[in-house]
Structures are given as structure tokens and as C-alpha cells.
Amino acid sequence: MRNRVIGTILLALLITTMVIGAFAAGVGFTWWLMHDQTADNEEATAFGIFWEAWHHVEESFLGDIPPMHEVVWGAIRGALATLDDPYTIFLEPQPRQREKEDLSGRFGGIGAYIYQDPEGNIRLEPMTDLPAAQAGVQKGDILLKVDDTAITPATTVDDVVNLIRGEVGTVVRLTLRREGVAEPVQVEITRQEIPSPSVTWHMLEEGEGIGYIRIMLFSERTAKELKEAIQDLKEQGMTRLIVDLRGNGGGLFVAALDVASEFLNGGVIVYQQEKGKDERTFSASRRGSYTEGPLVLLVDGGTASASEIVAGALQDHQRAILIGEQTFGKGSVQSVFDLSDGSSVHITSAKWLTPNRHQIHGQGLTPDLVVIPTDDDRAQGRDPQLQRAVEYLLNGK
Secondary structure, eight states: OHHHHHHHHHHHHHOOBOOOOBOOTTTSOBOOOBSSSOOOHHHHHHHHHHHHHHHHHHHHOSSOOOOHHHHHHHHHHHHHHTTOOTTSEEEOHHHHHHHHHHHHTEEEEOOEEEEEOTTSOEEEEEOTTSHHHHTTOOTTEEEEEETTEEOOTTOOHHHHHHHHOOOTTOEEEEEEEOTTOSSOEEEEEEOEEEEOOSEEEEEOSSSTTEEEEEEOOBOTTHHHHHHHHHHHHHHTTOOEEEEEOTTOOOBOHHHHHHHHHTTOSSSEEEEEEETTSOOEEEEOOSOOSSSSSOEEEEEOTTOOTHHHHHHHHHHHTTSOEEEESOOOOOOEEEEEEEOTTSOEEEEEEEEEEOTTOOBOTTTOOOOSEEOOOOHHHHHHTOOHHHHHHHHHHHHOO
């Protein structure tokens, strides 16, 4: 009886606006709940089967029963898996918070690079004049603990980042092993807002007047940083430009529109098609800051989503040529719904077409000049794609 009462209470709390309920691999069961408690008999019966199965688990499972919120998360993942769409996903609260921070371009942290050495140690490298360096963290320090959480061989870099990041103004305590020091070193660091640039740039030495801009992510900061980059390069004598989108998996849609607009005098950037709705057209919003000079985009298999919007628009308008490899082909739109516990569901709700109505999703973009690095190129540290871009800008072919 007690189990039935608990089940009834949880059912009332967890019912949401849709039922997707289904059993799936991974956790072995999944369900989606309705907000409207007047569920029809079929839905009520289907969800009753879940509780029937779960009560057997509670009564018979030899191991520990996880907290109910973890059961719910596992159930949501399994339910979404039945849709067979890799981009319709569930994020737990901590990864969702990381995602928000990455897309905002700012986060509360200590200002240190975190990496794993060949022996599996998690090491730190403080950034100049930021909290970690000011607190005495030294390059190469091995991380032993974050607050009271021990760093084990199973701890990943992402795990450590999640432990170290936090609200600005709060304190994190690190226990470190330092070369030449017998006892562990402990430091307390007050988290500050750490900017996370999405754009870097410099002039290339290989050819006179060639500027180079790399866009790592499309965040809230990207459009502003790109304008700054173009202005700075122009002041240094830039007359030709390479924009590197390799490995850029996307980010904010509006940032992609703003970036494409910097290189166009107008025109369509992308079409968006949604189920049951009229097609939407997104156009360049204003005269850009680099609309006439020679332009090359570097792309590869890691160029995806928002990056493909930019590359597709500039290629279709013959504003830039693409050099590199076939892009990833992620041209679908995910609507993000934040849930009450800080988690979120990302649900595929639309797809994109380039100005010439090329479907990005599942196909990607074909470069104008295909250049595929060899294993020997990688071993020798050569970048034939960048070299080909320089050659094209110098010789016009």
C-alpha cells in the first residue's frame, strides 16, 4: 500500500504536457508524463505498467535503488531515444548550466586551463592575472581534490570543470601536488567571471595583407568580437581574409545570422522550415564590415550547424569560396525547453536550407576546393588547407 501511495503522489507531481512513455535500452524503461491529469484510459493504463514494473524493481533488485530524480532522468532519455533522432536530447542540470555558460561566453571560474597528461593526471595551467594565478596555482600542478571531492583515475576533465565552475564570488578549495614539494598544497580561490572568447585573429606572415580569423563557437560574444577582429586587421593592412570554421560545431542561431551579415550587403542567409508553419526567411540585416575583399572559409567534418549556415550563405552568394573537407551536415533546429529542476530537453523542430535551397541536414556542404590532410601532414604539423587558402588569395586560383 505504501508503494502505491508513493507512486500516486509521484505521478501527480511528474505528469507533463505530453506522453511519450515507452520502455527502451539503457535503463530498461522510459516514460514521459502529462501535465493534464485527465489522461485518457490508454495513457493511464500504459503508465500503470511502468509502476507495475518499477514496484517489482523496488521489491526484488539486489543492488541500491537510485534516487527518484535519477530514475526520472533515465526515463526521459529512454523516451527520447524512441524518436531515433540524435539531436533530440535531455541534459541534466549541470551540463545544461555548462551549455548556458559556453553560449553566453562567460562563466564563474578560476582562470586556468585544465588538461590530462599521458599518465592520467589532471593538471592546471593558470592564466595570467586571473584568480588561479593570483592564488598561487603554478603551471603543471596536479589536482588531487576540489573541495572535498577526490580526483580519481576515473575523473574526467569535464568532471573537474563542473566541480571548479560555480557562482561568481564563491570560494573553491583546491588540493594540489607540486613538483619538488613533499606535502600537498592547498589553495582557496574566489571565483570570478571569466570571459571565454569565441574569436581569435592575427595577420599571416605567409602572404602580404592576408588576415586570419578563427571562430570557435557562435556565442553571445561572437558578433562583437568579429567586428573587433575585422577592424583590427584592417588597421594592420588586411586586404584579404581567411575565416577558419574548422571544428566549429555551431552555437546560437542569431550569432550565425550576425556573422554572415558582416560579409554580405543583404540577401537571404537561410530558410527555415517547420512542421505545420509557413517557411521563414532570414536575411542579412545590415551592411557588413567586410563585404568586398577576397574571402576564403576553411571547413571540415567538424563544421556543423550554425557554421554551416554561415558557410552555405557565403558560398551560395559567391561571397566566399570554401576550402577543406565536406561539412558535417547538421541542419536541423532544436527548440530548447528548460525544466523546473534546471535540466532541459532539446527537441528537433525545424530544418534549414541555404539561399539556393540546398538542404544542409544529412548532406553538408561541398567545398569549392577539396583539400584533405594526410597522416603525414598531421605528423609533420602541416596545414595544407590553410596553405591552399593562402595560395588561392595570392594567385586568385
